[in-house]
Amino acid sequence: MSLCEAEKTFVLHGVEENFRVDGREREDYRPMELETDIVSHAFGSARLRLANTDVLVAVKIEVDAPFPERPYEGKLDFFVDCSANATPDFEGRGGEELAVQISNALSSAYRSPNVFDLRKLCILKGKKCWKLYVDILLLECGGNLFDAVSLAVKAALWNTQVPLVKQVDIDGNNINLDVSDSLSDCQRMDVEKAPIMVTVCKIGERCVVDPNAAEEKCSVGSVVVAVAGRKISTVLQTGTGSLHPVTLLECLTLGVKIAQRLDTALWDTLRQIKPNQDVGFLK
């Protein structure tokens, strides 16, 4: 999508006046819609729709060997797929760069043990652990992908059920796992502190959160702040522009503030979830 100069001017002046194109203030978020457990054959899944941005996340689990340097930890792997249905720009290898950027941001945000405890995924020290594959599919792009993806990932991980290992038999070099067949024996993961990413977009001289596609086109650069609890776990910059240190500080403070509000809103919603409320895609 391209914008003409006049449209950009209109957006720019609106941000300056704290009255954006859709009437929001600079710190306002658009309403979102969330559904968990939407993919029946995944261990956990979530779909988040933020205006026109649509993200589907599914978590798969496999048994794997831990890294030799981290024998006590499980593995967490992010993969982003940019569907060409989202925008024609993603056709072929067009979405690859964005996909790598998002998955790198996520793995860096989830790396710290204070954020997400990978030791819970260990089955047998140095030999066996669970590996979580978090697959993210971008179905539609309407701006603010990072925030939507991080919320959906957190919801999907919250929804994920890790099977219970009843017994481990070690016979020489062979290790047999006896995994419980019962679905009720699964354990949920602790995602209390899982990071939320907030994109703070610099438009003109001001910073806005939750930019729509048109506003993203008007910005010279944005800062993505991943916040876990009250601490910043990762910061990255997208776009070409440069930032003044004062602006950067402002962005970070704003990001932390918004992330905490988002986190509260997400937990309020997750607590309302009851089983068998399927909606799916067709309704």
Added chain:
Amino acid sequence: MPQKIYIRLASHRVNTSVAVNQRHPKIFTPGEVITTQNEFMRGHGTYEENGELKSSVAGVREQVNNLISVRPLKSRYNGEVGDVVVGRITEVQQKRWKVETNSRLDSVLPLSAVNLPGGELRRRSAEDEHMMRQFLQEGDLISAEVQSVHSDGSLSLHTRSLKYGKLAQGVLVKVFPSLIRRSKTHFHNLPIGASVILGNNGFIWICPTINNTDESVGGFIQNLEQVVPKQERETIARIRNCILALMQSKMLLYDTSILYAYEESLKYSVPELLVPEAMVDTAVLTQQRLCMIENE
């Protein structure tokens, strides 16, 4: 004061239907049998199989004498001569521009079909060809009229009237083309202080009221210095949100429906209109008012 952040569950989604004890038109799905009698003629959106007439799109049936066609609910724009469209320039080529108009193929705007600055009757010289990007460049929005439809369905546009041309500051809203009601004029100066161009192709342009005083330039002027005052900005944002509310409930868009929706929405603040409940409420109240007018 920043607004609350809403994350709602999909199972708590609000019902967007505005049909209150009304007759629903039957919606045919692809492959559904429309009629088994073979005295009918096969129109757009239908096909024949084993002597039965079936629908090839999801939509409502329309019948003119013996001709049955199915009009799709959502589709790309199928142009007709004389339609007003809003489009975006995607490419500058030799003697013509390519315009994105929500059709299956990009439309064409020939250099010979625009009013160049400096008078109606002017030869198009080679210099004009070199200057094309100064008139309209990639990304620019224009309003235009469909001049002809080619055999492959692609459109040829013209802006040979002073009301068409490049669009200045404002907002573009995209809706399904089937939601735009055809009417005599698609340019509306609403009394609430904004102008709306309802393009037949589903692109709606909302901008501050246009003063038709200095039009000798033929619509290639953009004033980027001018700041739209807050009041007008609020009106534009409210109209934008109202149009989206009407679209969510699949209501026809024309000047009266937009005006009514605007008036009914006044009890909400503009950002509140992004919340689905407020959108449906506005649409339902608008629908009721439109029904009342119809019954009178």
